Amino acid sequence: MSKLKRNERVGALIKILCDNPNKIYTLNYFTNLFDSAKSTISEDLVIVKKLMKDLKLGRVETIAGASGGVRYVPYMNLQSTRETLSKICKILKDNSRIIPGSFLYMSDIIYNPIYVRKMGKIFATKFMDKKIDYVITVETKGIPIALMTANYLNIPLVIVRNDNKVTEGSTVSMNYVSGSTGKIRTMYVSKRAIRKGSNVLIIDDFMKGGGTAKGLSDLMKEFNATVIGIGVMISTKEPKEKLIDKYLPLMIFERGGNREEINIYPNEGLFV
Amino acid sequence: MSKLKRNERVGALIKILCDNPNKIYTLNYFTNLFDSAKSTISEDLVIVKKLMKDLKLGRVETIAGASGGVRYVPYMNLQSTRETLSKICKILKDNSRIIPGSFLYMSDIIYNPIYVRKMGKIFATKFMDKKIDYVITVETKGIPIALMTANYLNIPLVIVRNDNKVTEGSTVSMNYVSGSTGKIRTMYVSKRAIRKGSNVLIIDDFMKGGGTAKGLSDLMKEFNATVIGIGVMISTKEPKEKLIDKYLPLMIFERGGNREEINIYPNEGLFV
Structure with a gap:
């Protein structure tokens, strides 16, 4: 697979997170999957979080600490x-x-x-x-x-x-x-x-x-x-x-x- | 809501389609939702389709005709x-x-x-x-x-x-x-x-x-x-x-x- 562009990574992040509600993914999981730097994935996640919030599609949140990572929290307004x-x-x-x-x-x-x-x-x-x-x-x-x-x-x-x-x-x-x-x-x-x-x-x-x-x-x-x-x-x-x-x-x-x-x-x- | 960028639309399209497997959405639905031209949404969908295929996340397909539109077909490889x-x-x-x-x-x-x-x-x-x-x-x-x-x-x-x-x-x-x-x-x-x-x-x-x-x-x-x-x-x-x-x-x-x-x-x- 060739390296993904930002809009592709954003799409893939949303798909993976939303397919597995409440499952915590580490940042490392995504840096490996997309062969990208942590800073890049972090920027992607900022876009994902804002988008989900703006469109009222649920919440993507970051959990700090050793067992931390990122997860999708389903939500109906x-x-x-x-x-x-x-x-x-x-x-x-x-x-x-x-x-x-x-x-x-x-x-x-x-x-x-x-x-x-x-x-x-x-x-x-x-x-x-x-x-x-x-x-x-x-x-x-x-x-x-x-x-x-x-x-x-x-x-x-x-x-x-x-x-x-x-x-x-x-x-x-x-x-x-x-x-x-x-x-x-x-x-x-x-x-x-x-x-x-x-x-x-x-x-x-x-x-x-x-x-x-x-x-x-x-x-x-x-x-x-x-x-x-x-x-x-x-x-x-x-x-x-x-x-x-x-x-x-x-x-x-x-x-x-x-x-x-x-x-x-x-x-x-x-x-x- | 301010107008979305391409990477945001791609993310939103994936979320909406995948949340409703096999449901057919018309192109008009998305042009209204995103306040964008049909040509823009069509280009977004090309990215969505390629991404889903490349990452083996399922299939997004276009159905032609009067009752046509676009739908997400779940798929496990x-x-x-x-x-x-x-x-x-x-x-x-x-x-x-x-x-x-x-x-x-x-x-x-x-x-x-x-x-x-x-x-x-x-x-x-x-x-x-x-x-x-x-x-x-x-x-x-x-x-x-x-x-x-x-x-x-x-x-x-x-x-x-x-x-x-x-x-x-x-x-x-x-x-x-x-x-x-x-x-x-x-x-x-x-x-x-x-x-x-x-x-x-x-x-x-x-x-x-x-x-x-x-x-x-x-x-x-x-x-x-x-x-x-x-x-x-x-x-x-x-x-x-x-x-x-x-x-x-x-x-x-x-x-x-x-x-x-x-x-x-x-x-x-x-x-x-």
């Missing part, structure tokens, strides 16, 4: 956050989505990468500055959003199961009351999945009473893990009192007097 | 593919992963975005040129890899369930024989999830006898859908005869005479 959530709300509010039992059909949205990568980026933006070791979710519908959140935070995802699977080895279990059915259920996670004393972020698709999030929080205690945050795609307005105190919904779901009347809107708490 | 899979094999081969019942503990790898985004990119590279409408998987362990594949292909993911869930509305079901347990099970998917006559790509984490993939293929017939390909992260060497004919494994799992002896290696078929 408030305007894009509002636009994204308003669009999803508009899609979900469609009356043709109400299915027997007065449930809302959402699988096409919560499994679609176009929407889940944006919602994952919103959660990552909100929890970026906390020191989080794992994203935790319980199967099945929250997995895509949780995976995308973990992807932007560049940390592992742990999927808690609703059955005790042979492929998980020795497991830890926890009973909980499912908000949607009111039944007592059991959740299981491999003992190997979470290091003792970790910090975790719980992500799920839907919260009504908060029973599942409460169960996950209780399960985390078995690992001496600290729940740094709980993020849900949609929480219901009623009941107002949930089984857990602090959680961050992206959208709020509200039912009218007639059960067929529904409303879904972005959580204004995100924008203050 | 054979060398990176081999390095990625060799690394995952090395991790999985560790004897401490063998759990009671002679199963292999893999959840930390198949849920970790660092690995699944690379495996998703390999599948996307292999199936990029086919016209695929949906990626299909069955819960739970294949979901992360399937989602990342769908992400790079920029198409929706459909998750088939092992229970008939009230949130799916009216469903279509199919019986199948699970290869790992030998039991007859039933899988369900919402009638709304797949348009009749679509082309689908099936992605799963593990294949032994091929019963699950066969069940998914049979289920697709109910939607008059064509199975364009079947990708699995790992397939077992034995039995050689699977219930389906054509499938693409990333890695092969082989057991020694002693059930505690295992071997996992990249599928050489990927590199020919």
Whole structure:
């Protein structure tokens, strides 16, 4: 490969950094890759940082010290956050989505990468500055959003199961009351999945009473893990009192007097 | 925002295109965004294309015609593919992963975005040129890899369930024989999830006898859908005869005479 020009190096730097969110690259890595002096790469990075900031595409930051280097921090600004959530709300509010039992059909949205990568980026933006070791979710519908959140935070995802699977080895279990059915259920996670004393972020698709999030929080205690945050795609307005105190919904779901009347809107708490 | 310089536009173009794999952007979109002439953007794109090619970072291509424009096509070259899979094999081969019942503990790898985004990119590279409408998987362990594949292909993911869930509305079901347990099970998917006559790509984490993939293929017939390909992260060497004919494994799992002896290696078929 012939030596790159500045505009080519800037492009390559952005591609490499953004493909690996939150991964720290040393300056040496780039001086070797581009066969360029440290001062040259430093100048390139000044351009990259300014550009990302000006175009609101995220943040590229330098970390000082022995284990230092440069990394891309994914970021979604408030305007894009509002636009994204308003669009999803508009899609979900469609009356043709109400299915027997007065449930809302959402699988096409919560499994679609176009929407889940944006919602994952919103959660990552909100929890970026906390020191989080794992994203935790319980199967099945929250997995895509949780995976995308973990992807932007560049940390592992742990999927808690609703059955005790042979492929998980020795497991830890926890009973909980499912908000949607009111039944007592059991959740299981491999003992190997979470290091003792970790910090975790719980992500799920839907919260009504908060029973599942409460169960996950209780399960985390078995690992001496600290729940740094709980993020849900949609929480219901009623009941107002949930089984857990602090959680961050992206959208709020509200039912009218007639059960067929529904409303879904972005959580204004995100924008203050 | 002041007018951008060439190196800034090149960086921004790469970021925007790569954040949205396979999405077609018109030239007008960029002339408006950067307040620049078409000829200027065209010259920028020549630099972007050459750079992506030279650094083997993927392909940026122009699509002619009324619905034309420019898009980023994710791509993983054979060398990176081999390095990625060799690394995952090395991790999985560790004897401490063998759990009671002679199963292999893999959840930390198949849920970790660092690995699944690379495996998703390999599948996307292999199936990029086919016209695929949906990626299909069955819960739970294949979901992360399937989602990342769908992400790079920029198409929706459909998750088939092992229970008939009230949130799916009216469903279509199919019986199948699970290869790992030998039991007859039933899988369900919402009638709304797949348009009749679509082309689908099936992605799963593990294949032994091929019963699950066969069940998914049979289920697709109910939607008059064509199975364009079947990708699995790992397939077992034995039995050689699977219930389906054509499938693409990333890695092969082989057991020694002693059930505690295992071997996992990249599928050489990927590199020919």
